[in-house]
Amino acid sequence: MKLRTKTHLYSSVLFAILLLVANLTVYFIFYSLTLDRELDQILAETQQASMAIREADNNIATVELLRAYVPLNGMMRIVNERNKDKFTVPLVTSSTETVLSDQSAVFYPKRQALRIEINGKSYGFVSIPFIGADGNVANVQATKSMEELMTLLGILRIVLLCVSAAVMIPTIISSGILGGLIMRPIAAMTKTMQEVARSGKFVKLKQDGRSKDELVEMGETFNEMIGLLEISFSKQEQFVSNASHELKTPLTIIESYASLLKRRGQQRPDLFMESVEAIHSEAVRMKVMTDQLLLLAKPHRHWLLEMNRIELLPLVEQTITSFRNTYQREITLFPVGDKPLIAFTDTDLLRQLLFILLDNARKYSRDEITVKVGTNISSSFIEVTDRGIGIPAAELPLVFNRFYRVDQARSKEAEQEGGAGLGLSLAKEISEVIGAKIMLESREGEGTTAILSLPLKLTNQTGLSQ
Known part of the structure; x- marks a missing residue:
């Protein structure tokens, strides 16, 4: 996998995870706040009903009070500890939620406020204990439909998904563009090095002087390296050219005098000293010349x-x-x-x-x-x-x-x-x-x-x- 693809994939996946975490956080915070608010509202209405019912002294007044405080989409009833039969428990339901009357009555000694599900629908349930006129402990229980809240939360989920999709599309595109921008100088370096290897000529990157970021600094360092390589190669080339040119003459002289010694050295003693002197002189000159050439061929930074x-x-x-x-x-x-x-x-x-x-x-x-x-x-x-x-x-x-x-x-x-x-x-x-x-x-x-x-x-x- 290419580095550009890795950068694109990593940034896109990372942003998607962060966006998912952010959306889930927003959703659950909103869900918790709205649910608590809805349950608090039901609890407040139920408390008002319990105070009114506690002051009533007959069943007829109690039923009328239940009818007055029953939620628009729900049920309200009174459950005492000794009488839990659903046929004898006083209750009132709204016209749209008559199915709630079939639910079994349960007495709770402590206050309750929670979300429940009945037949696949969401309801808010509140139970408040109170002491009736006869001295017995009973519950005022209210059940209210929360389908509107669930619908609102469903809309929120759809909105968050749509927003996430709308954000992810430009993010994926921009991460691809960003990966291209980051990889452009690296690709240019690779192309330049391939061109240098193919043509044998040292080529430098064209730098955009407007930017001063790390990528430009890397390009400048690359150009500096290419310059040093060019100088080093030039010095080596000069050394080979100069050495082959200048060493040719002394080597020819040494070869000539060596051949002369081989042919006539024994018959002509006078040629012996002349040849040895010439060979020694040219050997010394070659040594000095070689030392100087080697020093000139060395880059300054290696001195x-x-x-x-x-x-x-x-x-x-x-x-x-x-x-x-x-x-x-x-x-x-x-x-x-x-x-x-x-x-x-x-x-x-x-x-x-x-x-x-x-x-x-x-x-x-x-x-x-x-x-x-x-x-x-x-x-x-x-x-x-x-x-x-x-x-x-x-x-x-x-x-x-x-x-x-x-x-x-x-x-x-x-x-x-x-x-x-x-x-x-x-x-x-x-x-x-x-x-x-x-x-x-x-x-x-x-x-x-x-x-x-x-x-x-x-x-x-x-x-x-x-």
Whole structure:
């Protein structure tokens, strides 16, 4: 059974049960109130008759009093404890209820007021004990037809049934409409997922911005999930495409030198060292490239991030020292100002980002590298400057694209150093994750400066939350 049908059936059945309970409650309350009112009225009339009869001192007056107080559709009689024979009991019936005279007389020591049935008809019966003029205890009993009340209750039952039917029809229809409204976004999600599975394209739900209920929130969450899946799929697709494109060259070189060693390695010792060196160089480049590709293929929310308030100068000094000892390059650090250099960032990712900028400066410059660290009103900054050949202004916006190289000279030099055109792209990704901003300033023939701006406090610009 579909969820829409379950919702429709459950709401309809539940409303029907509630409506039945409500109607039964109304009916029985009305029945009880009207029956009590009718019996109270008969009781009051019978009490008046008993007071009048108690003052009478002969049977003729008693019969006349009974005739005066007899109900229009009923009977009134006097029953004493010693004389219960229906032929000797004084009684008077209305012309429409003569059949009541055939009923046996019963003496009741206590007052009675109840509904009885005689020959399938409903009557109100009242019995009031009193002490007659002769000192004996007797009952004044009145029996009155309640068929009009029963007819009224029958009409009430019909009205309640008609009202219930009239209410249930629109309720069933409205519950079906409500089930459709509730299931519409779910059906849309199902249809969208089927379309995504069939076409391979990521499609988002069309949201109605006027409503802000839970269904809209669920749709927005679904669209967010589709967006994340699309980004993840795109990153995987880029990884496969980039890896297959960029790994083809080093694998070809390794295969060529391996084949050369296999054919002539034993006869030409000079080729042995050249081939081993080339194979080792390409293997190292492949390792670096693979690590970078894997990191770029990972969604931001899967990056391990620990944002803290740190002092920049010790971190930059330590990074420069490690880089200087590794590559034997001259790097000069210039702290700017005398204010504390503070930033809110992830220590490990910032260190990796600095390594990328320093390594990029190392590859394209043989001269001294300078690093400036300072702070301003809204952020702290780190500037890494090289004295290389520079980048043309028209190509500056493109250098953050994956595998992009400015020109053949720079490309050849980068390849010799193990570069693959992924460094600045990875730097851009890291800066977005830690909430920093990175930009390049360059002049051809003079060099390039990479400027990294870091937030002083936690902002919602970070790619991840703590």
